[in-house]
Structure formats: structure tokens, C-alpha cells
Amino acid sequence: xxxxxxxxxxxxxxxxxxxxxxxxxxxxxxxxxxxxxxxxxxxxxxxxxxxxxxxxxxxxxxxxxxxxxxxxxxxxxxxxxxxxxxxxxxxxxxxxxxxxxxxxxxxxxxxxxxxxxxxxxxxxxxxxxxxxxxxxxxxxxxxxxxxxxxxxxxxxxxxxxxxxxxxxxxxxxxxxxxxxxxxxxxxxxxxxxxxxxxxxxxxxxxxxxxxxxxxxxxxxxxxxxxxxxxxxxxxxxxxxxxxxxxxxxxxxxxxxxxxxxxxxxxxxxxxxxxxxxxxxxxxxxxxxxxxxxxxxxxxxxxxxxxxxxxxxxxxxxxxxxxxxxxxxxxxxxxxxxxxxxxxxxxxxxxxxxxxxxxxxxxxxxxxxxxxxxxxxxxxxxxxxxxxxxxxxxxxxxxxxxxxxxxxxxxxxxxx
Numbered sequence: 116x117x118x119x120x121x122x123x124x125x126x127x128x129x130x131x132x133x134x135x136x137x138x139x140x141x142x143x144x145x146x147x148x149x150x151x152x153x154x155x156x157x158x159x160x161x162x163x164x165x166x167x168x169x170x171x172x173x174x175x176x177x178x179x180x181x182x183x184x185x186x187x188x189x190x191x192x193x194x195x196x197x198x199x200x201x202x203x204x205x206x207x208x209x210x211x212x213x214x215x216x217x218x219x220x221x222x223x224x225x226x227x228x229x230x231x232x233x234x235x236x237x238x239x240x241x242x243x244x245x246x247x248x249x250x251x252x253x254x255x256x257x258x259x260x261x262x263x264x265x266x267x268x269x270x271x272x273x274x275x276x277x278x279x280x281x282x283x284x285x286x287x288x289x290x291x292x293x294x295x296x297x298x299x300x301x302x303x304x305x306x307x308x309x310x311x312x313x314x315x316x317x318x319x320x321x322x323x324x325x326x327x328x329x330x331x332x333x334x335x336x337x338x339x340x341x342x343x344x345x346x347x348x349x350x351x352x353x354x355x356x357x358x359x360x361x362x363x364x365x366x367x368x369x370x371x372x373x374x375x376x377x378x379x380x381x382x383x384x385x386x387x388x389x390x391x392x393x394x395x396x397x398x399x400x401x402x403x404x405x406x407x408x409x410x411x412x413x414x415x416x417x418x419x420x421x422x423x424x425x426x427x428x429x430x431x432x433x434x435x436x437x438x439x440x441x442x443x444x445x446x447x448x449x450x451x452x453x454x455x456x457x458x459x460x461x462x463x464x465x466x467x468x469x470x471x472x473x474x475x476x477x478x479x480x481x482x483x484x485x486x487x488x489x490x491x492x493x494x495x496x497x498x499x500x501x502x503x504x505x506x507x508x509x510x511x512x513x514x515x516x517x518x519x520x521x522x523x524x525x526x527x528x529x530x
Contacts, residue, residue, distance in 0.1 A: 134242060135242065165216065168185065236357065246292050253288065267315060269314045276326075300320065303356065331353055339370075342391055345389070375387060389433050395434075
């Protein structure tokens with residue numbers, strides 16, 4: 116391995132436990148065939164980061180021909196904007212760069228785009244958290260970002276490594292880490308409302324001393340190619356994730372659907388999200404083997420966590436989580452109420468709209484006149500909400516969308 120193309124041989128040993136920082140920088144200099152310099156501002160101070168060509172050329176979306184020996188000016192030029200992950204570097208070196216680009220996330224990002232996305236998640240790679248809770252087989256790490264916002268991260272015992280070795284299945288996690296210990300981790304975002312401890316991230320790996328070797332690009336095998344793509348992307352902490360709210364737009368089959376997510380502050384820009392039923396939760400009941408056609412409706416309001424879809428995909432995002440969004444007093448109503456009709460004195464239960472509710476613990480009955488004006492405004496799922504047609508919505512005829520099929524299998528509860 117030559118220093119010219121891939122860096123110093125001792126690089127991984129010296130920098131593998133460096134904490135990464137999410138930055139957006141501008142190419143200010145092309146040093147040679149393999150290197151460039153980014154400039155960015157950190158806490159009001161101008162900084163320089165060293166960028167090497169293999170950080171870009173190894174990515175198929177930037178180098179579709181897959182050649183290794185492309186010069187760096189094939190990918191970037193002076194003024195190119197790059198979003199990336201960096202860590203501290205030796206500023207006394209030849210190029211006077213105090214930062215090193217460890218991972219390129221986006222090239223040519225237009226910061227002046229009026230549709231600039233809101234709700235993007237900074238990648239959680241090589242972060243450091245403090246142990247705030249720990250028991251036999253799981254812990255909560257608390258990570259504080261550059262804006263002093265705190266994020267709780269769930270770490271399972273099966274994901275923890277000490278000096279490169281995985282903690283054994285019968286070994287108690289609270290015997291190897293204790294409160295306030297520093298633990299390095301990679302993580303993917305999750306929905307905080309889906310769990311009692313309100314953590315918003317799930318650690319794909321945690322470690323002390325030596326980071327284990329992990330191939331996040333390895334494809335997760337599934338008989339269904341589309342599902343394989345979704346799982347591979349959504350379990351990769353290097354993916355670009357976004358959180359937000361939106362609504363169900365189309366149910367394509369018993370397994371797949373399209374949602375629209377709001378992606379800007381004004382709420383007037385929407386983007387498409389492909390979801391599989393295994394990632395859909397209705398009040399913590401996952402629809403892994405349920406028929407989406409009978410359980411979901413166009414217009415259902417949702418919360419989502421999604422990852423950027425690969426190039427040429429039918430939608431802009433793929434969902435790692437879709438949850439029916441209910442707010443305020445409606446939460447109690449939805450969990451504990453069966454609706455009946457005053458007019459015909461016939462039971463109109465929620466199961467008429469969502470059969471899964473029959474499995475819920477119903478504690479009370481509230482009667483409503485079956486008129487939209489009588490339904491509480493903050494109870495969005497009790498009746499379908501119409502959604503305008505759009506020519507941009509993907510259909511089952513699109514090459515990357517599965518065709519409809521019927522299923523009679525039963526649901527599955529995730530724990």
C-alpha cells in the first residue's frame with residue numbers, strides 16, 4: 116500500500132479512535148494527483164481538511180466505471196462543495212491540515228438550494244458517549260453534539276467489543292462497562308416514541324480500545340431484492356438519514372407502499388419514500404407479515420426515519436421506520452377506544468379501519484356521530500384523509516417497485 120494513494124501505513128493505528136465531525140467544506144486547493152484541501156469554518160475558526168482521492172473513487176455513485184487510478188480532479192475542482200466526516204489530524208504536517216476526511220457523504224451539494232432538506236441526521240460514526248444507564252445486557256450512552264444537544268443511544272451487549280473482542284453472550288455488560296465510562300460507537304437513527312427509554316439512536320457497534328472491523332457495505336441477503344436494498348441501506352450508519360413527518364400516499368401491494376415526507380421548514384416540499392411492511396409500526400405493532408392493503412390508508416399521518424435511496428431508484432428515500440403519528444389527547448383515544456355510531460346504533464370499531472386493533476386492550480367506548488366534523492382534529496387515523504393525485508408518484512409498473520400480491524399470513528410483534 117503506497118502512501119501516495121492510500122496514506123500512511125500507521126494511519127489506522129493512530130486515528131481509529133478519533134471522534135468524527137460532520138462538516139460541509141469547499142475545495143480550495145488541488146495538491147497533486149491524489150490529494151486536495153477543503154476549507155470549512157468550525158466555531159468561527161477557518162479550518163483545513165486533507166481529502167484523498169480514494170475517499171471518493173471507492174464510491175460507485177461518484178465513480179460508476181469503478182476504476183481505481185482516477186485523478187482527484189476527475190471528481191472535484193476548486194470551489195466544489197463536499198459534505199463529509201472528518202477527524203483531527205497532524206496540523207504540523209506537510210499540508211498544514213488540522214483535519215482529515217474519513218468519509219465523503221455528498222459531492223456538489225448546493226447550499227443555496229431553496230429546497231435544502233430539513234431533518235437530516237448527522238452520521239453517527241466514531242462518536243464517543245458516556246454510559247448513563249447500564250444493566251446485564253444493554254446500556255444507554257449519552258452523546259453530546261457540537262450544539263450541546265444530547266442524544267441517547269441504545270447499546271446491546273451483543274454489539275459491544277472490548278479490545279477488538281465481542282462481549283460474550285453470557286457475560287454481563289455491567290461487568291465490563293460502568294456508569295460514566297467513555298464508549299465509542301457507530302449508530303443509526305430510530306424513533307424515540309417506539310421505546311420506553313426514549314432513545315433516538317441504535318448502536319450498530321460499541322467499543323473500547325480497538326474498533327472491530329465491520330463491512331457496512333456488505334449486502335444483507337433477502338429473497339426479495341428490494342427488501343435486501345432497504346435493509347442494507349437502513350442498517351448502515353454511513354447512509355444519509357432523515358427524520359420527519361408526512362402521510363401515506365399509495366399502497367402498492369400487501370408488502371410495499373409509498374409515503375410522502377415533508378423535508379423543508381416551510382412544509383411545502385415533499386419527497387417520496389418507499390417502505391416495506393416490516394418497517395411499519397402501528398402503536399408498536401409491526402406489520403411484518405400483515406397485509407398492508409387492509410391495515411393502511413392513503414392519508415394516514417406518519418412519522419418516519421428514512422435513508423437516501425441509491426441512484427436511479429424509484430423513490431428518493433427508503434424507510435427504516437414508518438409509524439402512524441397521533442398527537443395530544445388522541446393517543447389515549449386511539450389506544451383505549453372503540454367508536455360506535457349514534458345514528459344506526461351499530462358498532463363501528465376501529466377494526467373496521469384497522470383490524471389489528473382487535474388485539475389491543477380496549478378499556479372504554481366513546482360514541483361519535485359519523486361525521487367528519489365530529490371527529491377530533493388531532494385524531495388523524497380514525498377516518499381516511501384524501502390525498503391529491505400526483506403524476507410523480509411511483510407505480511407498480513416502475514422497474515424498482517414490486518408488483519402487488521396477496522398474503523394471508525398473520526402479524527408479528529417486535530420486542
